[in-house]
Amino acid sequence: MNKLNKYILIWSLLLFFSCNSMKTVNLYDIVENKEKEDPFLSFPFKDIFTDSDKTGVFGMKIHPCKEITFDTINNFSGKDHLHLKWKKTKDCKWLGLGFKWGNFKSKNLTPLFENSAIQFMIRSNSGEFYNIPMLFGLSDYSGKQCFSKVNILGMEDGIVDQKWRKVSLPLSTFNYNKKGVKISNIKELRVQLLKKGNFHIDDIKLVPYNHPYKISNETFTKKFNTLPINLGDEKKYWWGVNENYSGNFKFTTKSNSTKSNSTINVDNLLPELNVSLSLTVNYDSEKKDKKWNSFGFPFNKWECADLSEVYSTSALNFKIVGKKIPKIKINLVSYLGKPRNISKLINENNIVQLDENTFEIFVPIKSFKNFNSVNWTKMKELRFRILETSNFEIVDFKLIEFRGNPDNPTKWFK
Amino acid sequence: MMKFFINILIFSQLFLYSSVFSQTSKVTISETDSGFELLRNNKPYYIKGAGAKNNFKKVKESGGNSIRIWSSNKSKLLDSALKYDLSVCLGLWVGQERSGFDYNDEYKVKAQTELLKKKILKLKDHPSLLIWGIGNEVDLKYSNFKVWETIEELAKFIKKVDPNHPTMTVIAGLDPSKVFMIKKYCPSVDILGINVYGSIVNANLNIRRYGWEKPYIVTEWGVNGPFEAKVNSWGAKIEPTNGIKANQRLKRYKNFIEGDREKCLGSYCFLWGQKQESTATWHGMYLSNGNPTEAVDVMEYCWKGQWPEKRAPSIMKIKLNGGNWQKNHVFIKNEEVNLEFIYNKNNNDSLYFDFQLYPETFSTKGGGDYQKSPDKLEFIKVKQLESSLTFNVPNKKGFYRMFIFIKNEINQSSVANIPFRVEG
Numbered sequence: 097m098n099k100l101n102k103y104i105l106i107w108s109l110l111l112f113f114s115c116n117s118m119k120t121v122n123l124y125d126i127v128e129n130k131e132k133e134d135p136f137l138s139f140p141f142k143d144i145f146t147d148s149d150k151t152g153v154f155g156m157k158i159h160p161c162k163e164i165t166f167d168t169i170n171n172f173s174g175k176d177h178l179h180l181k182w183k184k185t186k187d188c189k190w191l192g193l194g195f196k197w198g199n200f201k202s203k204n205l206t207p208l209f210e211n212s213a214i215q216f217m218i219r220s221n222s223g224e225f226y227n228i229p230m231l232f233g234l235s236d237y238s239g240k241q242c243f244s245k246v247n248i249l250g251m252e253d254g255i256v257d258q259k260w261r262k263v264s265l266p267l268s269t270f271n272y273n274k275k276g277v278k279i280s281n282i283k284e285l286r287v288q289l290l291k292k293g294n295f296h297i298d299d300i301k302l303v304p305y306n307h308p309y310k311i312s313n314e315t316f317t318k319k320f321n322t323l324p325i326n327l328g329d330e331k332k333y334w335w336g337v338n339e340n341y342s343g344n345f346k347f348t349t350k351s352n353s354t355k356s357n358s359t360i361n362v363d364n365l366l367p368e369l370n371v372s373l374s375l376t377v378n379y380d381s382e383k384k385d386k387k388w389n390s391f392g393f394p395f396n397k398w399e400c401a402d403l404s405e406v407y408s409t410s411a412l413n414f415k416i417v418g419k420k421i422p423k424i425k426i427n428l429v430s431y432l433g434k435p436r437n438i439s440k441l442i443n444e445n446n447i448v449q450l451d452e453n454t455f456e457i458f459v460p461i462k463s464f465k466n467f468n469s470v471n472w473t474k475m476k477e478l479r480f481r482i483l484e485t486s487n488f489e490i491v492d493f494k495l496i497e498f499r500g501n502p503d504n505p506t507k508w509f510k
Numbered sequence: 511m512m513k514f515f516i517n518i519l520i521f522s523q524l525f526l527y528s529s530v531f532s533q534t535s536k537v538t539i540s541e542t543d544s545g546f547e548l549l550r551n552n553k554p555y556y557i558k559g560a561g562a563k564n565n566f567k568k569v570k571e572s573g574g575n576s577i578r579i580w581s582s583n584k585s586k587l588l589d590s591a592l593k594y595d596l597s598v599c600l601g602l603w604v605g606q607e608r609s610g611f612d613y614n615d616e617y618k619v620k621a622q623t624e625l626l627k628k629k630i631l632k633l634k635d636h637p638s639l640l641i642w643g644i645g646n647e648v649d650l651k652y653s654n655f656k657v658w659e660t661i662e663e664l665a666k667f668i669k670k671v672d673p674n675h676p677t678m679t680v681i682a683g684l685d686p687s688k689v690f691m692i693k694k695y696c697p698s699v700d701i702l703g704i705n706v707y708g709s710i711v712n713a714n715l716n717i718r719r720y721g722w723e724k725p726y727i728v729t730e731w732g733v734n735g736p737f738e739a740k741v742n743s744w745g746a747k748i749e750p751t752n753g754i755k756a757n758q759r760l761k762r763y764k765n766f767i768e769g770d771r772e773k774c775l776g777s778y779c780f781l782w783g784q785k786q787e788s789t790a791t792w793h794g795m796y797l798s799n800g801n802p803t804e805a806v807d808v809m810e811y812c813w814k815g816q817w818p819e820k821r822a823p824s825i826m827k828i829k830l831n832g833g834n835w836q837k838n839h840v841f842i843k844n845e846e847v848n849l850e851f852i853y854n855k856n857n858n859d860s861l862y863f864d865f866q867l868y869p870e871t872f873s874t875k876g877g878g879d880y881q882k883s884p885d886k887l888e889f890i891k892v893k894q895l896e897s898s899l900t901f902n903v904p905n906k907k908g909f910y911r912m913f914i915f916i917k918n919e920i921n922q923s924s925v926a927n928i929p930f931r932v933e934g
Contacts, residue, residue, distance in 0.1 A: 226625050247621035254624065269617060309617035316655050335686035336719045387715050398690045400653055431653045431687075474653050476687055 135207035136304050141198035144214065144285055145300040147174040152196030161188035162289060167296065172217040172260045177298035182289045191289040194235075195300065197282075202237065204280040205267060213264040213305030214285070217298045218256055225256040228263070228295070231288040234270050237281050242272040243288075249309075260298070266307035317400040317473065320495075323410055327478065327493040328393040331373055336391030344388045344482075346376045348489070374491035379422075381485045392427075392479035393493075400431055403495075404472040411460040411498035411505055412478070418488025421447055421455055427479040428464060433471030438464040441483075448506045458509055462502035534635045535597070536674045539700060539725060545772030546725035548676075550597065550640065557640075557776020558813045559599065561730055563587060563783055565796060570594040572806060573813030578729060578778040580646050582629040588636045597640035599678070599703075599729070599778065600633065602626050604645035604660060606652070613656035623660060627667055634672040642668050642675055643703055643729065647682035649691075658695035665698035676700040680729045683709050689720040701775065703729035708738040710762050714770045728767055728777035732795075732805075733758050736788035736873075743838045744909055744931055746870050747788050751835065751926035753826035753854065756804045763812040779809055786883040788873055789911065791925045798883070801921040822922030823861055827852040828914065830928055839930035841903045846892055849899045851914050851926060858918040865891070865899055870909035870929060903932050 136142075145151045148166040156164045162182035171177045182191050197203065205212075218228065226248055233241040244265055248254045252262040272279045285300075328334065337345040379389055395401035403410075412426065427439045440463060448456045461467055478493070500508025538549045548555045559576035560569050563584070569577060577596050579587050581603035591598045605611030605622055613619055633639065644664045648657045665677040679696060680703030681688050692699060702722050706713045710731050717726055733755040739747040750758070759779070767777045784794035791797065795805035804822035811817050829850040830839045841847055855861065867887045887910070892900040904910060909931050917923040 226628060247618065248625045248628075249617065249621045254628065266617075307617070309615075309620065311612070311616065312614045314614055314654070314656065316653065333690070335689075335721055338719060338721070341718050387712075388719065390719070392686060394687065398687045399655065432651060 136212060136302075139203075139208060139302065141201065141203050142302045143300075144195050144197050144302065145178065145216075145298075148176050150174075152199065153178070153193060154196065155193035159188065159191070161185055162191045164193055170219075170296070172298035174298070177217075177296055179296050180289065181294045183292040184290065192287055193289075194284050194286040197285050200283055203282040205234070205282050206280045208302065209267050209279060211304060211306065212302055213250075213266045213307070214300065215262060215264045215303045215305070216300040217260045218263050219258055219260050219296045220256055221294050221296075222258065226251075226254065228256060229290040229293050231290060232265055232270075233286040233288060234272065234277060234279070234282050235284050235286055236278040237283050238278065240275055240277045241286065242270045242275040242277040242279075244269040244271070256295070264303070264305055266305055268307050315400070317402050318396045319402040319405070321405050323406055323495060323497045324413075325395075325406075325495040327395065327412075327495060328373055330397075333397055334373075334391060334393045336388070337375065338388075342385040342388035344377065344379045344385060345391055346378070348374045348376055374489055376489050377482060378487050379482045379485060389483070390479060390481045392477050394477045395475045398476070400473070401475040402473045403475050406495070407461045407467070407472045409497060409499055410495045411458045412493070413459075413496045414457050414493045415450075415491050416455045416457060416488050417453055417491070418455075418486070419453065420486075420488075421457070422486030422488065423483035425481040425483060426459060427481070428461075428470070429476045429479060430471045431474040431476045433469070433474065435466055435469055436471075438466050438470055440464045445504050445506060448509060456509075458496075458498070458505040460498050460500070460502040460505045463505070533637055534674050535637060535640070537640055537676055539676055539775070546775060548725075548775045555597075555640075557597075557599075557727060557778070559776060559778035560782035560795075560809070561778045561780045565782055565802075566590050566594045566596055568802065568806065569596060569782060572810040572818075574809065576640055576776070576778070577782070578643065580643075582626075582633060585629075585633055585636075588633065588638050592636075592638040596638065598636075598638045599641045599643050599727075600636075600639055601643040601646055601680075602629065602664060604648050604657070604664070606648050606650065607654055607657065608651040613654045613660070619656070619660060623663055626664055630664070630668055631671060634668075634675070639675055641701065641727075642672075642677050644668075644677060644679045644699070646680045647705060648679075649685075649688050650682040655691055655695070658691050661692075662696040662698055665696060665700075669698050678703045678727065678729075680705060684713060684716040684720060686720040689722050693721070693723075700724060702726040705730035705780075707732060708734040710766050713766060714774075717770075717773060722773075725773050725775050727775050730780040731762060731767065731777055732780045732793055736792055739788075740836065742836075742929060744870075745872060746909060746911070746929035748836050748929070749789055749792055749927055751825045751828055752791075752804055752924040753824040753926075756808045756824060759805055759808045760811065763808075768812075779805075782806075786871075786881045788871060788881070789927060790868075790883055791913070791927065797915070797923055797925065801917060801923040804922070804924050807922070820918070820920060820922065821856040821858075823856055823858055823916045823918060823924045824854040825851055825914065825916060825924045825926040826854065828926040828928045830912075830930060835926070835928045839928065841930060841932055843903070843907065843932055843934065844905045845903050845932075846900060847903055847930075849901065849912060849914065849928070851897055851916075853897070853916060853924065860919060862917050862919075863894070863899075864915040864917075865889075865894075865901070866913045866915070867904070868911050868913065870911055872909070903930065907932055907934050 161184060165179045166176040167179040168176045184191055228246045231243050231245055233243050235241045246263050246265050250264040331347060337347060424442045425439055427437055430436045440459060442457060446457050446459050450456055535550050540547050540549055557576050558574045559578055560574055562569060562577045577591055578599040580601040582600060588598050644661050661679050668677050677699050678701035679699050682705050684704055704713060704726055706728060736747045741747050781793045782795050784796045784798050787793050796802055804824050807818050807821050828835045831847050833839060867889045868884045871884055873881045890902040911927050911929045913925060913927040915923055915925050
């Protein structure tokens, strides 16, 4: 029994000590958990302007278009504040002032950039203002400057009036990247005075700030990398066809699966339905509605089409069913650039006759005059203009691959 | 006692005046079988308007009934318009991509909207307000279509807070993509405003073939703009004479504005004032010294159906050494040249002539953006006759433009200019 007790005791002690030593063990060594340093707290230059004897201000010389003084009446805090009065005229193109901010010592704003703001108090002598005609500039040691303006979202109650109001200018609104400013080496804060104003300013400082607004990079552009590209599939994007005013152009739809001539009246076509949109043209250049001779559709649902990768090796392709091919002018239009519009008249070198009444048209992009000058990253639409009396059907618009002679395209396709 | 009654009478007149004019107008659009019609306080209101910031009295005297201003920054203009019983198409200035406004920047976009909403609330009950013009030519050289979200947000806000005034957005010329975008993104926009110069000749057709189904207003129209003008061999834009421009204005109003009563609610001629756009006289219906040109007479004829009793003279042709205003005129330094001008005196007995020489500006700015006016140059007049001037061109190589101004005794004026080059 004694022996048993001994065992129990030893076992219990073993258990006790082993339990005591059962700790969670990490796979990796942990560096001692130091409290994360707040970059704002350790930033030594939070005050930009408090009082005239504490902060240096430059640009205070007497000037016919501006008057900058230290007023001592009705300060927000301390013993004085800045009073700015100015009026820009033809004779004074640049008006402004600057703050020595930490006596011009180099300031690294990088860790503060996303969550801090320059904040100050402002009031006017009279009137209500929804914007402050001042441009704030952060200047680095190479002399480069980036700018920002206070907007209504940064203004307390969205207004400046006779009461001291708090105004915030988020650092992230300064366009430092665009202007090549070294945000890690900022020298001073400058203020450009615009138009005219009469404002009191006090207590300019850097504060923690939550700026929830983002800058997106939406371009409304679809990039096309491969050919063929189907065009004009959806009726809702076409223009120029309106039977209320003219019967020159009428839509019909064709089933691609049967390749028959049977027509179906579907108003809202989708490309997935495997039908193609066909336009019946019945145009008389002598009739009253002769000006209804153009139609068109976009490359990309009226947003931008980036065809820069494919345009130089492509041709516009479509079919015409009729007795003969009329004179047709085609325009390709871009949203931006100069020229925004290039055009081409179809000629016999663009036409291949498939049967008695069916023709296939090939128009290489390189055969358009000035095709290289167009901004192919922002393409908008195709326009077709019928230039003579004619009766035909036009269908199956595509951009297809083409690597032949632009002046004699049919040879390559044959 | 008599004095007391007179005072009472004056007071009651003033009260009546202020109560009539302090009421907000109710403006609606009605659609009938014959088309759209604008109603102001339930009465048909066809807009006979001018894009103007001043000379409102003359708009009224000439038979106009409305002015268009581009921004709400100068809201005092609404009071000035009210004084002359003119309604106002009030612009809300929406940032333009071509001027650097980034519609991908949420902070700037939201701030802009909030600011404009404050202005809407402030001005919505002004008695002269006719229509809100949300944005002007935001579509010019743009590719960020988010701008239409801003236009819609403002239009929707107006619908909510101001049921009395229709909403309009103004575009730079008609285009199928713009019509598509506005139809898709801006269902709260009631009227399409179109600024059309040379393209006014196809506006009626394009509005229909691009599929705009609501009414429209021609918010800026006049002569072909500098952006549509021919240039000479050194790139100087060729400006037609005032006489040619006046005839063009008259024809355009009669054919293309009055000619579409089905969808067009009226128009605002451009510009009832003066501005530098390639030259100091291109679009302005007034000169920089404040004198009205014959374009003002034309508008009186368009709006009232009759010419003013006293009309401005009208310069029809201008020539240098026998060559017309469209030719390339090249001279050597200090050369003596002869300027000829052919004009109609109209019903004027005496006319006054002025000649001014300016350097060529070669501005490439578009969309009516600010352009700096050049300074006037001195030159030597040799001989002046009734329809010619002999003068010495400058003694310095360069590109120049000679202007002739003719006015009558009440300062109604006509102007023409001709560019020339001086070589070494």
